Amino acid sequence: MASIRDALGESKGLSHDGRDVAITVAVCIFVATLVTGLRLWLSRRQGPLFAMPDFMTLASLLFFYSYAVGTYMILTIGRSGYPTSQTQHWRLTFTLKWIYYLRLGYATGLGLVKCGILMAICSSQAASSKATRIAIRVLMAFCASWSLMAILLELLNCRPLSYNWNLDRSDGHCINQNAAFLAVGIIDAVTNAAILLLPLPQLIRAKVTRSEKLAMASVLAMGILVVAVAAVRTVAIARADFHSINGNIKMVSIWTTVEWTVAIMVANAPILWSLLDWLAPFRSIENTQSFPASINMDTGREFDYIVVGGGTAGCVLASRLKQHDASLSILLIEAGPDASTHPLVPDGSKAAQLLGSELNWSYKTVPQNHLDERVLSNHAGKALGGSTAINSGGWMRGAKEDYDLWASLVGDPRWSYQGLLPYFRKLEHHFDSHADPEIHGFGGPIKTESVSHTGRKYPLRQPVQAAWAAVGLTYHPDINSGSPYGLVEVVENRVRGSRQMSSTAYPLDVEIMTETFVKRVLVEERHGRKIAIGVELEDEKQSQLIARQEVIVSTGAYRTPQLMMLSGIGPQEELRAHGVNVVLDLPDVGRHFVDHVSVAQWWKLRQPEKGLAIGSAAFSDPAYFRGNPVDFVALQSVPLEGLRQALTKDEPNHNPDEHPLISSQRVHTETITVYVAQNPHDPMVAVDGTHITTHVCCMLPTSRGSIKLADRDIRSAPRIDPNYCATETDRYVLREGLRRLRQALRDTPAGQEIIESETVEEKFQPLGPNTDDQTIDDLIRRRAMTLYHPTGSASMGKVVDGELRVKGIDGLRIVDASVIPTPLSTHIQACVYALAEQAADIILGISSV
Template sequence: MATDGPNLASTYEYVIVGGGIGGITLAARLHARLPEASILVLEAGSDPSTHELATSASTVSAVRSNADLTWQLPIEPCKGLGNRSSIAQVGKGLSGSGAVNSAAWTRGPACDYDLWAHSVGDQGWSYESLLPYFKATECVRGMKINEDHHGYEGLIHVVPVKANWAKRTYPLRKAVQEAWAQSGVDYIEDGNAGDPLGLTELVEAWDEGKRQLPSKSFDLEGVDIVTDTLVHRVTFTQDQGHEPRAKGVELISGQHINATKEVIVSAGVYHTPKILILSGIGDPQTLVAHSIPLVHGNPEVGNNLRDHLSVALTWKLKHPEIGLALGSPLLTDPSYANGAPLDFIQFGRVPTNLHTEMLLTSKEDKALVLRPKACHTESILLYTYMGPHMSGVNVPMDGTYITTVTANLAPTSRGHVSIHSKDPQQPPKIDVNANDTEVDRHILREGLRNISKVLHETPSGQSFIDSQVPPEGYPVLLPDSKDEAYDVRIRDFGFTLDHPMGTAAMGKVVDASCRVIGVNGLRVVDASVFPVPIAAHIQVAVYALAARAADLIAKEQ
C-alpha cells in the first residue's frame, strides 16, 4: 500500500528508512520471507513512476538535473580537484538512484566480493555466496550467456548490447573492437561472470528503452509505503546495563513511529550517516559540537567514503557520418533511444611496481590494489559528444565528435560525510576528498594514457580518429605526455560517477549482518556498508546486498 503522507499506523515490526534500491528490495524480500510481518517504508521523495523523465533511456541527462527526482547535494571544495566544489546528484523518491541512473548492469570482479568477505570475516559476502542473489535478481533477455552465472527468471530484465545488434548497430562498433584488440586487450564474452578484465559488452537494465523502477518491479503488496516523509532520527530506549535499543523513528513533523523488531536505515551513502549522527551515533566530538545526545560513540560513522573519479576526453572523427549527431539519420530509428550510445566497457589493470607498493600505506589498500584479478580502471567510448560540463570542451553536437570516459575503480582516497547542523532538513556535509593519494593519480593517469594509446597508436584507432580535442589552454594527452600533464587534467576536469560507497562500512560501523555496532534493533542496508569499493556500477551489488540482508533478518526471527 502506498500513500503520500504520514497517515499511517503508529507501530510496525520493521521500519525501513529510505525507498531506494536497497530499501525497496529489502522490503519486498523480507515480506516474501515473513508474510505476516508488518513492514513500513518511509521515503523522503515522491513516487517517480508517473514522471516522464524517469521512465526513458533518452532522458537520463535531464532526470539527473531535475530537483524533483534527485537530491542536488553540495560537495565541499576538494583539494585534489583544484579546490573545486560540485554537486552530487543522487536519487530522491521511490526506487532512489534506480530511478535516475544510466542503468548499466555490471557486477564487478569476483575478487572484490571475496575481499569484502575476507575483510569482515564472513564468507557469506563472497562472490560465490552472493551469486544466487545476483541470479535471482536478473532476467537476461535476448541471448543465453553463461547460465552458471546468470538468471533468467528474476524481476529486472537485463539485455547485453550484443543482443541488440539488429536494433542498435553503431557504425563504429567493429573499428572500436579492433582498436582494443590491436592494443592487446582481450575480448571477454561475459563481463558479469566474475572476471571482467578485458573488453566486455555493455549490459543494460533498460526494457525496450523503458526504465524498470524497483518500486514497480518488485511485489510490494502488503508493505506500507509512505512518500514525501522525511525522517529526523532513530529513537532509542536504554535500560541500565544494556546496549541502547532502537524503538522507532521520529519524523520531522514530530510524529513517532514505533518499530517493535527493527529499524533499518537504507537512506543512501550520504543520508544514512547523517541520520545516524542525528540519532546520536557517530563521532563524539561531532555530537557534542551540535548538542546531540550521545547514544553510541563511533568516529567511523561517515568515514571511508569512496567514489569512482573519472575524466572525459573529446575526440574528432575523420568521418562525421559515423558519429551520432542531433537529428542524425541514425537516430531517426527509435531503437537508438533504447540505451546508451556505446557497445563496450573496458575493464583494465594498470602497471604496478615496487614504487606503487611503497605508496600503499595500509594493508587494506595493498589488498585492494595489488590483487592479481583487481580491476583498476573502466573505459568507455561514447559515440557522441558528452558536453562541456564533463569534458571541458565546447564543440557542436553534429556527429563530428565522440567522447571517452576513464574511471578509477580502485580508489584509495577516502572522503567523509557529516552534518552542517542538527537541522534534519539541511543537506549532509560531503567531502569526497577525491584524487588525494598518489596511487589514485597513478591509476587514473595510466588509464587515460592507455585510452590515448588505443586511439592514437593502433591502426584501427587511426582509421577513424582525426585528433584529440583538449579544453582551451590545455595540451593534447599523448601516450608519451608527461605525468604532470595528465595530473593537471585530472585535477581540473575530474568528476565522480556518483557511485558513492562505504560511509557506514561493514566491520567499522555495522557488523557482518548489517547490524549497527553498539546498539540493538538497528541495521543499515545500502551501499554505505560496502567495506571495499566495488569495481562496477554499483546497483547490482546493492540488489544482492539487500536480498541477502532480508534472509539474514528473517533467519534471526
C-alpha cells in the same frame, strides 16, 4: 494427620457457593493460561521472547496458580461455604491461614500485572512526550506502592501475626479490616482506571487499520471490565463480615479471580494485533497507497519493521520481507516522491535529463583539495526507487576478487562472490536463455539486456573493438561472469529499452510514506542495552512511530551516516560540535567514504557525416535510443611496477606486494566510450554529432573521504568530502588509464580511422605519447568528476557486523551501499540489489536460494 485423613475421606463435597467459586476459578485459570501461552507463542514474531513485561505476567500467572490451589484447599479441606457453626475448629484455622496467604498472593500478583502493563505501555510509547513518559513512571510507582501497601496491611492486620488465624482473638489486636481493605480496593479501582485512561488520547489520534481498531476496541473493553470488576469487588469487601470466616468468601473470591484474569488478558493484549493479522489479515485500501508529506501518522503507531529509505535496497528489502510473511506490518518511508508516472523516468535514454530534474538530490561536495578546490556535483535519486529512477542502468556485478576481499575483511563468507552469487542469480532475468545457469538467473524480477540483444547496431562498434584489440585488449563475452577482464559489452537492466526501478520491479504490498523525512532513529536503554524502538518524523507534530522488531536504515551512502549522527550515533566530537546528544560514540560513522572518480575527454570524429554519434541527422535508427549510446567498457589493470612505487609513496612503511591492489588480479580502470558529447564550457562541445566522449575511471581508489553534518537539519544536505585523488596511487591509475586510451585512439590504425583529434581547453595541448605526469595530473585536476558510486560511509566490520546490525544498538540495521567496506571495480547497482536480497534472508533467518 488423622483429622486430614478423615477430612479427605469424607464425601460431603463442596457447598453450593463453593461450587460457584470452584467453577469460576477453573474457567479463569484456563483463560489466563491460554492467553499467556498465545502471547509467548506469538511473541517470537514481535521481538525477544522474554521481555520484562513477559516475565512479570508469567510471575503473576504463577501467583494466580497458587491462588487457585489455595482457594481449592479452602473449599475442600476448609469447607468454606458451609456455616461456621457446622465447621470443625481446625478447618476454620486452616481456612484463615490460607486466606492470609491468598491476600498476599493477590496483592503481589495483581501488582505484577499492573506494572507489567505499564512497562508495555512505556515501551510502546517510549517515543512519546516527556510528560507522558513521566506519567507512566509515576503511575507505575503508584501501582507498586499499592501492592506494597496491601501486603503491609495484611502483615500488620493483627499483632502478633498468629492472631490472624486465632479463633479466640480479642478486640484490640486487629485493625478495622473493612476500612483497611476498602481503602485497598478503592486504590485498586483508581489505578486500574488510570492505566486505562493513560494511552487513550494517543489511541484516539492513531490512524490504524480495521483489524487494529478491533484489537484496540477489545483491549479497551477488557480495561473497562477490569475497572468495573474492581469497583464491584470493592463494594463486596465493604459489605463483608470479616467475623464470619466462611460466610463471605463467594463474591469476594469470584470478583478477585475475575479481576485478576481480565488483568492478565490485558497484559497479554499484544497478541491481539498478531492474532488478528494471522487469522484475518485484511487491510483498508489506504494502507497500500503512498502517503504524501501532508498526511500525518500519529505518535505510537506500531509496525513490525520500519524501513527508512525507499531506494534501491529499501524497496527490495521491504518487498522480500513482506513476500515471505504476509502478516508482517512494514512501513517504508521515502523522502522523495513516487516517480513512477514522471514523464522522463520510463525512457532509459533520458538519464542525462533526469540528472537535472527534481528527482535528483543534486548534492555538492566541499571544495576538493586535490582538484584545484573545485566543487563537484554528486547526483543521487530522490524518489521512491532511489537512484534506480535516474541512473544509467548499467548492470555489472564486478570482479569476484573484490567480493572475496570484502568477505575477508569482515570475516564472513556470505559476502564473498560465491556467497552473493545465489542472490545475483535470484534477482536476475538474464537476456540469454542459453547462458550458464551456474552464473545467471532466468526468473528474477530484474530483466537485463545487452547492447546487441536490443538490436542497437552502432556504426562505431567494430572500429572501437578493433582499436582496443590493437593495444592488446581482448573481447570478453560476459561482463557478469565474475571475471570481467578485457573489452566487455555493456549490459543494462532494461525492458525493451524502458527503465526498471526497484519500486516497480519488486511488489510493494507494504505501507509507504513518500515525501517524508525521518528526523532521527529513536533509541532507549533497556537492561543496560541500547535498543532502537522507532523513528521520529520531520513534520509539524514530530510524529513518532514504533518498530516492534527492527528499524532498518536504507537511505544510501550520503544520507545514512547523516541520519545516524542526527540520531546521536557517530563520532562524539562530530555530534557535540553540532549540539547532538551522544547516544553511542561510533567513530567510524561517516568515515571510509569511497567514490569512483573519472576523467572525461572529448574526441573530434574524422567522419561525422556517417552518423556516428547523437546529434547527427544520420544517427537516426530508433534502436539506437533503447539504452545508453555505448557498446563496450574496457576493464584493465595497470603496470604493477609503477603501482608498487605509487603505493610505497603513499604508505612508505608497508610492503606494496602485500597490498590487495597487487596481491591478486584486479580491475584498476574502466574506460567508457560514449557516442555523444556535450560540454557547455571551455572547451565548448555541442551535441551535433561531431564528437564522442570517453571516461577513464579509477575503479579501486585508495583515497578515503567522509560524510559529516552540515547542521542539525535532516533536510539539509550533509557535508560531502569524497577527497578525490588524494593519493599518488589513484593519480597513477588514472594517468595509466588515460595513456592507454590515447594509445588506442591515436596510435592504432583503427583508432585513427575514428578520431581526427582530441578537443581540449584553450591554452592546453592534447595528450601525446610523451606527455609527462605533471601535465596529466593537471588534466585530472581540471576534469575529474564522480561516477556516482558512493559507498563505505557505514562500513561493514566497523559500523555494522556481517548481519548488518549496527554495533552497540539492538534492533537497528543498515542495508544500503554505505555498508560496502571496500571499493568494488564496477557500477554498484547490481551489488546493492544482491546485498538487499541477502539482507532479507539474514533478517528473516532463512535461505531463499
